Amino acid sequence: MEKRKMENLGIEISLLGFGCMRFPVTADGKIDEAQAERMLDTAISKGVNYIDTAYPYHDGLSEAVVGKILKKYERSSFYLATKLPVWLVNTVEDVDRYFEEQLKKLQVEYIDFYLMHAMNKERWEKMKQIGCVKRLEELKAEGKIKYLGFSFHDSYEVFEEILCSRNWDFCQIQLNYMDTEEQAGLKGYQLATDKKIPLVIMEPVKGGSLAAFSDDIMEHFRQFDREASAASYALRWVGSRPGVKVILSGMSTMEQVEDNLKTFDSFKPLSEEEEKAIDRVVRILRSRVQNGCTGCRYCMPCPAGVDIPGCFSVWNTYHMYQNYYAVNWDWEHEMGPEHQAKNCIKCGKCEKLCPQKLQIRRDLEKVQEDLDKKEL
Numbered sequence: 001m002e003k004r005k006m007e008n009l010g011i012e013i014s015l016l017g018f019g020c021m022r023f024p025v026t027a028d029g030k031i032d033e034a035q036a037e038r039m040l041d042t043a044i045s046k047g048v049n050y051i052d053t054a055y056p057y058h059d060g061l062s063e064a065v066v067g068k069i070l071k072k073y074e075r076s077s078f079y080l081a082t083k084l085p086v087w088l089v090n091t092v093e094d095v096d097r098y099f100e101e102q103l104k105k106l107q108v109e110y111i112d113f114y115l116m117h118a119m120n121k122e123r124w125e126k127m128k129q130i131g132c133v134k135r136l137e138e139l140k141a142e143g144k145i146k147y148l149g150f151s152f153h154d155s156y157e158v159f160e161e162i163l164c165s166r167n168w169d170f171c172q173i174q175l176n177y178m179d180t181e182e183q184a185g186l187k188g189y190q191l192a193t194d195k196k197i198p199l200v201i202m203e204p205v206k207g208g209s210l211a212a213f214s215d216d217i218m219e220h221f222r223q224f225d226r227e228a229s230a231a232s233y234a235l236r237w238v239g240s241r242p243g244v245k246v247i248l249s250g251m252s253t254m255e256q257v258e259d260n261l262k263t264f265d266s267f268k269p270l271s272e273e274e275e276k277a278i279d280r281v282v283r284i285l286r287s288r289v290q291n292g293c294t295g296c297r298y299c300m301p302c303p304a305g306v307d308i309p310g311c312f313s314v315w316n317t318y319h320m321y322q323n324y325y326a327v328n329w330d331w332e333h334e335m336g337p338e339h340q341a342k343n344c345i346k347c348g349k350c351e352k353l354c355p356q357k358l359q360i361r362r363d364l365e366k367v368q369e370d371l372d373k374k375e376l
Contacts, residue, residue, distance in 0.1 A: 001047025002265075005245075006170065007196070008169070008198065009169060009198070011079075013050050013245055015246065016050075016235075017048070018040060018043050018249070020250075022250035022252045024036060025058075036065060036069065039251060039253075039257045041069075042258070043257055046261045047265075049078045049079055050079045050081065051070065051081065052082075052200075052248050053082050053106075054085075055083060055098065055102060063106050068107070080108060080113070081111070081115065081200075083117035083151060084114065084132075084136070085117055086126075090130070092130055092132065092134075092135045095132055099139065103144070109144070111146070112147060113147050114136065114140075114147070115148075115151050117151055118153050119150045119158075120154035121154055121158045124162055149200075150162060150172070151171070151172035151202065152172065152174075155183070156184055159173070159191075163191060163192060170198040171199060171200070172200040172248075173188055173192075174202050175189060175203070175204065176203055176210060176237070177234060177282060179206065190243075193243030199245060199246075200245065200247075201244050201247045204238040204247050208323075212321075212323055212325075220277045220280055231263075232259065232260075235260065285321065286320065288319045289316045291315075292358065293313070293316070293358060295313065296309075298353045299360065304343045305338055305339055306364065307340075308350055308360060311340065311341045311367045312363065314330050315370060315371070317330075324374040331371055341367040341371075346361050348361065
């Protein structure tokens with residue numbers, strides 16, 4: 001198993017981290033605990049020693065299941081990461097209440113890697129106001145937290161502000177070869193690396209979007225290895241960056257566990273030719289974008305409640321990856337039926353305001369038609 005040193009902490013971590021937000025589930029939607037245990041046991045037996053969960057994962061059940069599974073292992077043999085649900089924290093007393101609840105669910109006396117979860121500008125300002133960081137530093141001084149960090153979802157400018165606010169032990173960002181300029185992105189990676197802050201990476205396979213491609217895309221990878229999975233190239237792209245110390249994979253099946261172990265058991269950074277192949281794949285995927293919506297939102301608000309830029313973002317992503325799974329959550333839950341394209345009343349107000357001169361009414365019809373089919 002490939003290991004990376006976190007020099008500032010004086011520890012060595014498995015480059016592959018087991019993310020516990022996508023465990024297999026039973027028919028009633030609960031975690032399949034027997035299968036989850038087999039998957040974790042297999043990963044640990046092959047050298048994975050970084051286990052990542054969080055308060056809300058699996059509707060609040062992930063931490064308890066992880067705690068039950070890990071109870072049979074010597075506590076010092078693994079590094080456990082979980083996260084404070086900052087959106088639920090309104091007072092410093094809430095910090096203590098959630099932290100103690102997490103310790104009980106995980107059946108441990110301390111957390112190795114504790115993160116302020118999904119930080120953005122609004123949450124950061126609120127946490128500063130209530131003194132959250134100060135209280136977490138006190139818990140660290142008491143030995144209940146070994147290493148303090150944050151996970152992040154916002155713009156680079158906000159990332160820079162948070163990262164430079166104190167001497168963090170580590171931080172967690174989203175990074176993959178399609179999202180180099182999204183959120184913290186490669187610019188954030190470089191900032192953290194320059195400041196010698198270890199990086200934990202989430203969404204290296206973009207929620208599975210970079211794991212399932214059509215044959216024409218796969219041929220760009222098969223020229224190097226006809227047996228290697230698409231996911232392995234996405235993971236190796238991230239792991240080829242030395243500032244990355246842990247790459248989280250939210251594994252849902254034993255097949256995914258075994259494929260990831262194969263990638264990290266004999267980890268090889270990408271060659272120059274493989275990097276070029278990924279660049280070609282990125283260009284092809286981006287060429288599948290259906291319209292030129294920039295998300296400027298001049299068209300909003302829509303009198304009928306349609307989230308016009310949101311619809312186009314989902315539509316373009318769907319066509320890029322040719323995979324409904326890549327957008328189903330955003331389309332069905334984040335947006336929901338009340339904001340979908342089908343509600344367009346064809347008033348034309350949006351088209352008069354669009355700086356790109358898009359045929360919005362026509363394209364919204366195509367959005368709904370394509371997403372209703374759920375196939376290309």
